[in-house]
Amino acid sequence: xxxxxxxxxxxxxxxxxxxxxxxxxxxxxxxxxxxxxxxxxxxxxxxxxxxxxxxxxxxxxxxxxxxxxxxxxxxxxxxxxxxxxxxxxxxxxxxxxxxxxxxxxxxxxxxxxxxxxxxxxxxxxxxxxxxxxxxxxxxxxxxxxxxxxxxxxx
Numbered sequence: 495x496x497x498x499x500x501x502x503x504x505x506x507x508x509x510x511x512x513x514x515x516x517x518x519x520x521x522x523x524x525x526x527x528x529x530x531x532x533x534x535x536x537x538x539x540x541x542x543x544x545x546x547x548x549x550x551x552x553x554x555x556x557x558x559x560x561x562x563x564x565x566x567x568x569x570x571x572x573x574x575x576x577x578x579x580x581x582x583x584x585x586x587x588x589x590x591x592x593x594x595x596x597x598x599x600x601x602x603x604x605x606x607x608x609x610x611x612x613x614x615x616x617x618x619x620x621x622x623x624x625x626x627x628x629x630x631x632x633x634x635x636x637x638x639x640x641x642x643x644x645x646x647x648x
Contacts, residue, residue: 503565503614506607507582510600514585517596525592532588533635538634539584540577543625547572556615565614576617580632581624582607587633598610604629 551572582604590597608622
């Protein structure tokens with residue numbers, strides 16, 4: 495069971511990211527602009543989450559309870575908000591904006607990422623909620639800005 499948690503907590507987010515390209519190249523359901531939105535939202539949410547961790551450091555569960563972390567890498571940076579959840583939800587919400595059916599699968603997968611981070615003893619549920627909100631807000635903001643308009647100006 496801990497191997498599954500370690501896998502989900504460490505790699506599921508990257509499978510979500512890679513599957514975005516699969517959707518783009520395989521069936522064309524996801525268009526170039528949507529992929530750009532998702533990639534930008536993914537990395538922007540990750541960066542913002544990590545900046546918040548630097549400014550307001552919080553301890554992780556494994557640092558408090560003395561148990562091991564069930565992830566490939568157990569960072570000692572701040573726990574709040576979860577960067578994995580922020581990035582996963584930014585990606586999922588962006589996909590959902592463009593394709594509701596595929597987006598629901600992405601949202602469920604993002605939820606699994608968050609749950610596995612809690613079960614992996616590297617985040618508290620509030621860290622996941624904070625990351626989910628952050629990622630969703632970033633996705634919404636990028637959707638409103640509409641990168642295509644910005645890219646035409648560059």
